Amino acid sequence: MLLLSILVVGWALVPPSTPVRRGGRVFSTELEVVEEEVAMGPPPDDPNDVPAVVVGGGRIGGLLSSLGPKDVMMTRTSGWPEDAPAEGPIYVCTRNDALDSVIDATPVDRRDDLVFLQNGMLGPYLESKGLAHATQGLVYFAVAKLGDAPVDGVTDLDPQGLTTATGKWAPAFKARLAKAGLKCHVKEGEDFQRAMLEKHVWICAFMLVGASRGCTVGEVEANYASEFDELAEEMVSAGEAALGITLAPGYLDRLKAYARSVSHFPTAIKEFSYRNGWFYKMSMDAFAAGQSDPLPIHTKLLYDLNMPLPIPI
CATH class of the missing domain: 3.40.50.720 (NAD(P)-binding Rossmann-like Domain)
Known part of the structure; x- marks a missing residue:
């Protein structure tokens, strides 16, 4: 009786003449969609998911x-x-x-x-x-x-x-x-590297600005967006040069949109050699070669935190 009630309600809400699109297919009514889903039952397990x-x-x-x-x-x-x-x-x-x-x-x-x-x-x-x-x-x-x-x-x-x-x-x-x-x-390939660089810049930039200001990820996005923008643009430029890739336009907006979705996250500098250390090594390599620092904002913020630098990478 419950299933019949659901079907009747679905039919009543959408007149028989209204076409409905689902998953690339066009059904005559919402009722046809419900009937097919009931007949098919739950989706089968994906065979790609194997014991691990x-x-x-x-x-x-x-x-x-x-x-x-x-x-x-x-x-x-x-x-x-x-x-x-x-x-x-x-x-x-x-x-x-x-x-x-x-x-x-x-x-x-x-x-x-x-x-x-x-x-x-x-x-x-x-x-x-x-x-x-x-x-x-x-x-x-x-x-x-x-x-x-x-x-x-x-x-x-x-x-x-x-x-x-x-x-x-x-x-x-x-x-x-x-x-x-x-x-x-x-x-795969460069598409993954672009995604990897964006994620890396997100965690390194938000954590560093947040640690320097003593605030959460959300507070960085809300109150120190210009500081984040300057640091993230510097990191993206250095990262693109190192990996030989170019990020799609709008990456600052994408990074800050994710920050809003996890605004409660605390900030701290962790796992240095895998995170900010990847950028810090670029600065150390440039200094060793007698070149200017490609990441001066990043380097200054690290030293302002009184971290035990330089750190061997």
């Missing part, structure tokens, strides 16, 4: 394992699990300082399956480990505390979300996130 090893039981690791089909958990100190699936992604959901131990614990013939989900510019580090082509994910969703439902990083400028992945297991990561209603884009 999840490294780290924190907020992101806990989310991924809760969505997965027969995953096996691993910690930074537990060693390689004996019951790990013979193939499939290895989602690394740890802090950057645990990456060495995770890679060392992973069998050599499985390291191509590692999926790195950390913040920061990981390229130089992964190259040093022979993993230049490893799967990477740029995470733009948040889990407030362990077990909470995730909140997607959609903005008023990017309603389709910002999370992006590249590499062998990118489709698997996308399929896993879809189970939680989270959006993910799969990009």
Whole structure:
């Protein structure tokens, strides 16, 4: 009776002569849409989502394992699990300082399956480990505390979300996130590098301005937007030169739109060698070559925070 009532209400709200478009198809009425959805039942599981090893039981690791089909958990100190699936992604959901131990614990013939989900510019580090082509994910969703439902990083400028992945297991990561209603884009080559640079500039610029002002991400966007703009433009220019890419116009607006969606985030300088250290090394290299600093605003803000610089990279 409940289903019949729903169908009747759907028919009553939309007259039979009103065409309805859904998923690229045109139905005669909303009633036809409801009838087809009922007949089809829930969408089938995406075959790209396969059993995985999840490294780290924190907020992101806990989310991924809760969505997965027969995953096996691993910690930074537990060693390689004996019951790990013979193939499939290895989602690394740890802090950057645990990456060495995770890679060392992973069998050599499985390291191509590692999926790195950390913040920061990981390229130089992964190259040093022979993993230049490893799967990477740029995470733009948040889990407030362990077990909470995730909140997607959609903005008023990017309603389709910002999370992006590249590499062998990118489709698997996308399929896993879809189970939680989270959006993910799969990009390769320069398209991914552009997305990576934008994410990197976002976290490095907002954290640095926020730390220097003692405020949240949202307060930076609301009260110190001009300072952020100057620093971010400097970082983008240096990053584009280093990577040989050009960001699409409007990147400042996109970065600030995401800041508004996570306005409560606190700010701090963390994991320096992977984040702001990537830019700081450009300054140190320029000084060593007798050239002017390509990032003078960035360098000044770092020294104003009384950080123990110079830091070897």
